[in-house]
Amino acid sequence: MAADGALRFPIISVNDANTKHLFDNRYGTGQSTLDGIIRATNRLIAGRTIVVSGYGWCGRGVAMRADGHGGNVIICEVDPLRALEAVMDGYRVMPSVDAAALADIWVTVTGDINVIGPAAFDAMKDGAIVANSGHFNVEIDIPHLRERAVSVREVRPLVEEFALADGRTIYLLADGRLVNLSAAEGHPASVMDMSFANQALSAEYMVQQAACLEPGVHPVPADIDAEIARLKLASMGVTIDTLTAEQELYLSSWQSGTV
Ligand SMILES: NC(=O)c1ccc[n+]([C@@H]2O[C@H](COP(=O)([O-])OP(=O)(O)OC[C@H]3O[C@@H](n4cnc5c(N)ncnc54)[C@H](O)[C@@H]3O)[C@@H](O)[C@H]2O)c1
Numbered sequence: 001m002a003a004d005g006a007l008r009f010p011i012i013s014v015n016d017a018n019t020k021h022l023f024d025n026r027y028g029t030g031q032s033t034l035d036g037i038i039r040a041t042n043r044l045i046a047g048r049t050i051v052v053s054g055y056g057w058c059g060r061g062v063a064m065r066a067d068g069h070g071g072n073v074i075i076c077e078v079d080p081l082r083a084l085e086a087v088m089d090g091y092r093v094m095p096s097v098d099a100a101a102l103a104d105i106w107v108t109v110t111g112d113i114n115v116i117g118p119a120a121f122d123a124m125k126d127g128a129i130v131a132n133s134g135h136f137n138v139e140i141d142i143p144h145l146r147e148r149a150v151s152v153r154e155v156r157p158l159v160e161e162f163a164l165a166d167g168r169t170i171y172l173l174a175d176g177r178l179v180n181l182s183a184a185e186g187h188p189a190s191v192m193d194m195s196f197a198n199q200a201l202s203a204e205y206m207v208q209q210a211a212c213l214e215p216g217v218h219p220v221p222a223d224i225d226a227e228i229a230r231l232k233l234a235s236m237g238v239t240i241d242t243l244t245a246e247q248e249l250y251l252s253s254w255q256s257g258t259v
Helices: 018-041 057-068 080-088 096-100 118-123 142-148 189-208 222-235 245-252
Strands: 010-012 049-053 072-076 105-108 128-132 149-156 159-164 169-173 216-218
Touching (some): 010 189, 018 105, 018 222, 049 096, 057 105, 072 096, 118 142, 142 169
Parallel strands (some): 010 216, 049 072, 049 105, 128 169
Antiparallel strands (some): 149 159, 159 169
């Protein structure tokens, strides 16, 4: 909207704050997505192949937690940098059509549309489970799946079984809606506190700066982000070291250490 000149007022991109996406998206979505899949299906993750589409902050969390349960994690990405990070984090990385043939459980966390589409459904193995934890129920091409199914039935709450004409069955969780919110309880309060602190303190900042904030997208001020991290550590009873005056001087100078 800002690029198109359609944004008529200032907004703050809370999701870009470190104390938001590094924690809410990674640890919150990571834990609650696995929680939702497990509650809905009661499947054992250990030894199964878990495909994660999108290796952003949510995808990293889902991959990390699936790995921690003993799953064999495969990442599908479109961004070369993120794909490279996934490779070096120790995951297999491949195109989704190749991953489709291997997936026991496939989770989308991209924010994109039709990430699991007709080609993936063609290649998917019998009994595969598909779920979404991205922002909306468009990441899986559900209209296509419904169209090609010869029968659909609910086998457990929030688990739909699609029988395909070729004899395979595919299971869709929570109608492709956010599985962590539909089948579990979303993120624990102990990670949402930082997201809501970003919203509250950013709202206060906007009120204070109302006279000078131009229409457009503004970051959460760095001091608010750092203060939330400080408060969170304090609330957890964690203390850390502080720089000595000598260290501060050394880190901010170029003279010592370079000659
Ligand atoms: N379930 C929840 O509670 C929850 C919480 C926070 C965010 N979200 C949502 O999760 C989604 C991801 O959030 P994020 O913070 O990880 O975003 P992000 O931008 O950090 O990561 C998204 C990743 O998906 C990749 N991607 C895009 N299209 C793709 C495709 N077709 N195939 C494979 N990869 C593709 C991008 O390259 C990117 O690396 C967003 O839609 C966000 O709104 C959900």
